[in-house]
Amino acid sequence: MNVAFDPWIPVVDLQGKPERISIVSLFTKGEKFADLAVRPHERVSLMRLFLCIAHAALDGPKDYEEWLQVPTKLPNAAERYLTQWKDSFELFHKTKPWLQVADLQETTKKEDKASPKDKTSPVVLLDFEIASGKNSTLFEHLAESESREVKLERLALNLLTYQNFSSGGGLPIAQWDSVVTKQVGNLDAPCLSQSMTHSLFRGNDLLCTIYLNLPSYESIQETYISFNKAKKKDQNVYNSISLGKPIWENFPTSPKPDSEEAVNATKTYLGRLVPISRWVKLLPNFRMYCCAGFKYDKYEDGFPAEPTASVKIITRQEEQKREVVKAAPSKALWRELSSLLVHRTSEGIGGPIAMSNAPRDEAFDFMVCAITRDQASMDIAMESVFHIKPALVSHNSIHKTEIGGGKNTIGAEGYAIKLRTAIEVYRKEVDWDWERRVEKAGKEKNVLKDKLAEKALLYYWTNVEKSLSLLMMHIEAIGTDQAEPTRNVWRKAIFQIACDAYRSACAKETPRQVKAFVKGWRKLVTNDQQAVSRDDELSYEEEVIA
Structure with a gap:
């Protein structure tokens, strides 16, 4: 042959x-x-x-x-x-x-x-x-x-x-x-290394x-270009x-x-x-x-x-580090989209090399493929096709902030973290043995915490994905009078989804559960200035207590 x-x-x-x-x-x-x-x-x-x-x-x-x-x-x-x-x-x-x-x-x-x-x-x-x-x-x-x-x-x-x-x-x-x-x-x-994502354009x-x-x-x-770990004068x-x-x-x-x-x-x-x-x-x-x-x-x-891979900068414990964009079974590929649509810089940060070929004035199909690996074995094959509009490429930084968060913006990822924390607060209040179990888990404690919030996070991310059209409405409205109203609609939507996800995971049938629910609820909704006012927070809390 x-x-x-x-x-x-x-x-x-x-x-x-x-x-x-x-x-x-x-x-x-x-x-x-x-x-x-x-x-x-x-x-x-x-x-x-x-x-x-x-x-x-x-x-x-x-x-x-x-x-x-x-x-x-x-x-x-x-x-x-x-x-x-x-x-x-x-x-x-x-x-x-x-x-x-x-x-x-x-x-x-x-x-x-x-x-x-x-x-x-x-x-x-x-x-x-x-x-x-x-x-x-x-x-x-x-x-x-x-x-x-x-x-x-x-x-x-x-x-x-x-x-x-x-x-x-x-x-x-x-x-x-x-x-x-x-x-x-x-x-x-x-x-396959590091479960990296691979990004490709799809033509007619x-x-x-x-x-x-x-x-x-x-x-x-x-x-x-190559990044050597060797350094000269920092x-x-x-x-x-x-x-x-x-x-x-x-x-x-x-x-x-x-x-x-x-x-x-x-x-x-x-x-x-x-x-x-x-x-x-x-x-x-x-x-x-x-x-x-x-x-x-x-x-x-x-x-x-x-x-065809992409590289992004992440911050861990106040230290910045470069990593390839990875796929994970628990994380939909659209959540990494803002890191994939970036032109690769002279330092090797950004999306695929061919990103410079992206059509500038018309929409295009963008495919993201990956296989996750687990203990030296291939695990799950993943593939998504995104129809990218010019506005999303032009305002990719806005999309990144609204999904991943920023200096003054919680973002969808930030609400996921707050939701996970609120559920753990609830669990500590109703389960006296929880903190001991977390401590006993050692290096696997984050896995245990993720499992605790799994149901709520699945509900949350599924519904956030359904609401992505609201984010696109905001991005397409940038530069017009509708930019701020559409942004507020999107932010309030993900806030409400986080609240609904918390309700779905945390019962409030006994006095102890109600006390735990309110304590976790306050952790979720307070200090949030991007989507709701303090009056909104109080009305939600009154509803919970009632």
Whole structure:
């Protein structure tokens, strides 16, 4: 199978009909297909592959002027490029199989001779959706069956996704030259690390989608920089990262991590777009050798964030720290939207590199994809599509303040914190043993507090999300006479939602519960000057006492 010229990519056409197409068809006939028909992690992996091919085919775009010409130049350039490198896209090539190590074999170490002879693994283990190990899928019990067959088009997609998103921890072992890999202590693939979010634009068709997500070399060189932990005179030291070459143009010939090919694969922009974080060799009988591959440094190691990732500054204990924007099962992706829609600065803070391609005077679709990780395993795949209006991009700082809070604004996140605190105050009043349980929980005390407020917070965030149209009304009214009235409507709405959430979680049927309810209520509603007046607070309190 040749992944460049044989159909294997799941898509839907403009009428919504599903089919599979080749990479060449995607670039030459992309305007006929509406979107990819894949899971979130597969979408990110495929888009990184497409962007790598587009960059290599165009040798650019070098600047904004060349980027404007991409839609007309890319189809023919991509076809010529893929024809030139056709052999490197053969899935079972004898000497250079696509994204695989041809010389990978079972270990020859003497101490391993006592273990079972078959060192291979079933290829279905490349599919994250199949039940195996800690992964469980309803009605799916055959993942590790030796007779399980996988269609080649599915195998190609699984291999690509596995190289981008496989989790660390325990892996099979294999040998490349004299290097025998480790079974435990392996690292995450670059796109899964820290449960990072990946942001992508979605165009009217697939060719437009590639165009919108393709940054110019100029913007890459300005923003794709490294943050070193080493400091000189209390100033952060930044190092530029070279563009490099796609992995198939300069595939490593040895397992040495300091070889020129390995450095290109792990420490350059184009080299990392299609990683080989796992050394894999597919065999004809639906088996494979599979083990840990080259190390891909993460943002916390001092390497720049991935091109589709986002970086924000957080404050913990009065200390500012840079972190990639992470996904979490308990936090909807829209709550991070203000951090994702920021143009990445020269210090590497902000959204994806392609954010500079965002349409300025018209609305656009913005996709956020992620997989959360839990104890060296993939947990939950998440994907959201946001229809972004120009007003939201122009007034993103207002959106950030109203959601996350600010100097004189509590914000939706602030009310969530107040709600959590109020519920704990209530619990302390009705449960004399609560403080001892919190103290006994030690490092897990915040987990215990979150569980206490889980019901109320679920109610709160669900209803805040339903009220986001009020926030958009305010943002679109900025600069008019309606700005302040619409802001007050939004703030009062989230205040009332917080009050209703508190009522839903805290009973007041006995005298002791009523006393606890009022004590927690005062914690929730007092010292709030952004949404309600003191008269409003008193009327709410009178209602509670009554």
